[in-house]
Amino acid sequence: MNDDEIKSKDEISELPEESKILETQSEILMDNHQRIVNIRCVNVYKIFRQANLEVIALKGVNLDIYAGEIVVIMGPSGSGKTTLLNVISGMDRTSAGNIFIRGYDITRMNDQGVQKILQNEIGIVFQFFNLIPSLTAEGNIELPMTIAGKDSKFKKARVKQLIQDIDLKDRAHHRPFTLSGGEKQKIAIAMAFANNPTVILADEPSGNIDSISSENVMNIFKEFIRKNPNKSVVIVTHNPNLRKIADRTLIIKDGQIIRELGKLQPNRTGLNGKDDEGLQELDKIIQYKKDKDQVENILDPQIRYVEYKNLKNCPNCKSLNIIKKFDQDQGNFKLKNGQLITRASIFCQDCFQLSFKSVSLFDVQKNLI
Numbered sequence: 010m011n012d013d014e015i016k017s018k019d020e021i022s023e024l025p026e027e028s029k030i031l032e033t034q035s036e037i038l039m040d041n042h043q044r045i046v047n048i049r050c051v052n053v054y055k056i057f058r059q060a061n062l063e064v065i066a067l068k069g070v071n072l073d074i075y076a077g078e079i080v081v082i083m084g085p086s087g088s089g090k091t092t093l094l095n096v097i098s099g100m101d102r103t104s105a106g107n108i109f110i111r112g113y114d115i116t117r118m119n120d121q122g123v124q125k126i127l128q129n130e131i132g133i134v135f136q137f138f139n140l141i142p143s144l145t146a147e148g149n150i151e152l153p154m155t156i157a158g159k160d161s162k163f164k165k166a167r168v169k170q171l172i173q174d175i176d177l178k179d180r181a182h183h184r185p186f187t188l189s190g191g192e193k194q195k196i197a198i199a200m201a202f203a204n205n206p207t208v209i210l211a212d213e214p215s216g217n218i219d220s221i222s223s224e225n226v227m228n229i230f231k232e233f234i235r236k237n238p239n240k241s242v243v244i245v246t247h248n249p250n251l252r253k254i255a256d257r258t259l260i261i262k263d264g265q266i267i268r269e270l271g272k273l274q275p276n277r278t279g280l281n282g283k284d285d286e287g288l289q290e291l292d293k294i295i296q297y298k299k300d301k302d303q304v305e306n307i308l309d310p311q312i313r314y315v316e317y318k319n320l321k322n323c324p325n326c327k328s329l330n331i332i333k334k335f336d337q338d339q340g341n342f343k344l345k346n347g348q349l350i351t352r353a354s355i356f357c358q359d360c361f362q363l364s365f366k367s368v369s370l371f372d373v374q375k376n377l378i
């Protein structure tokens with residue numbers, strides 16, 4: 010069944026006053042190539058403030074997600090992926106910038122308007138499934154429709170269709186604790202589809218399931234877009250396998266989209282193949298962050314001096330009377346030819362010269378005592 014057959018005109022007229030005004034103001038968004046834009050972020054900022062601490066989680070994100078697309082968002086831990094999904098869904102408010110969902114600017118809506126958009130236009134797949142333990146698979150799938158006020162005849166037909174779509178007929182009456190991770194994830198996806206949203210947002214949908222279930226999840230998303238070419242799926246993940254179904258992959262780092270990768274070519278050797286330049290670059294970024302964290306852990310600011318075996322003498326006067334340490338200033342880690350380069354400083358207690366030497370992370374790890 011094509012999901013568009015389900016959404017009635019009445020549902021649109023149910024939208025609150027404020028969003029109705031916006032609907033008449035904003036036509037369907039199109040880009041320069043006449044593609045329909047289901048999600049548009051314009052210079053989006055999100056700043057978290059806690060006491061004196063300020064974290065800029067999103068720093069001016071601009072993006073368009075088109076109808077018929079599956080877009081994967083990847084990036085190192087803490088780069089802003091979940092924050093981006095949260096502001097797109099309206100679950101969290103932006104600090105600045107605009108977000109349009111199917112033409113509605115949700116940043117200009119009151120909470121009631123955003124809530125309606127969230128109910129009608131957006132389906133969210135959570136990493137930890139978020140199922141109600143006391144309800145059966147069917148009961149969980151029905152829940153978003155009950156919240157949206159759908160009548161029982163509609164709900165019954167829709168649940169039946171969704172259970173069939175996710176191939177879980179024999180588990181329909183089971184409660185979540187009797188289901189596998191993969192089955193729970195399928196139900197979570199059916200819940201996201203329930204109200205026939207324009208946009209599906211999934212946060213690490215393969216995070217807590219095995220690889221076969223992960224393939225199933227990919228197939229469900231692919232099938233959803235094939236049947237509904239006017240809809241979009243956005244997936245945040247660390248799992249490069251999900252790129253297999255992505256039309257585009259956006260790389261986010263430090264709250265900014267820094268790169269866009271296209272569709273994986275079927276003739277390429279594989280996800281980690283030498284020829285997948287973009288993914289290699291992503292690996293480097295993720296590895297860089299991991300290595301940087303690791304170095305920062307080793308270089309505990311409380312421990313000011315670390316011994317570096319390779320440096321025996323002062324480069325200036327060759328004295329052995331030297332103090333060696335790694336420079337821990339922020340920004341002193343660089344990625345060069347795939348190696349994380351940091352800086353060792355050598356202070357000579359005879360000639361009082363301070364010298365520096367670039368060392369790779371490999372050397373740091375090997376030579377630290």
Ligand SMILES: Nc1ncnc2c1ncn2[C@@H]1O[C@H](COP(=O)(O)OP(=O)(O)OP(=O)(O)O)[C@@H](O)[C@H]1O
Nearest residue numbers: 057058059064066085086087088089090091092093
């Ligand atoms: N509620 C919050 N209060 C304060 N800081 C937050 C909050 N939520 C996120 N952050 C910070 O914002 C930044 C981005 O976090 P976010 O969870 O979006 O990253 P992520 O890319 O999804 O990470 P991961 O891959 O580990 O899930 C991080 O520095 C995080 O600590």
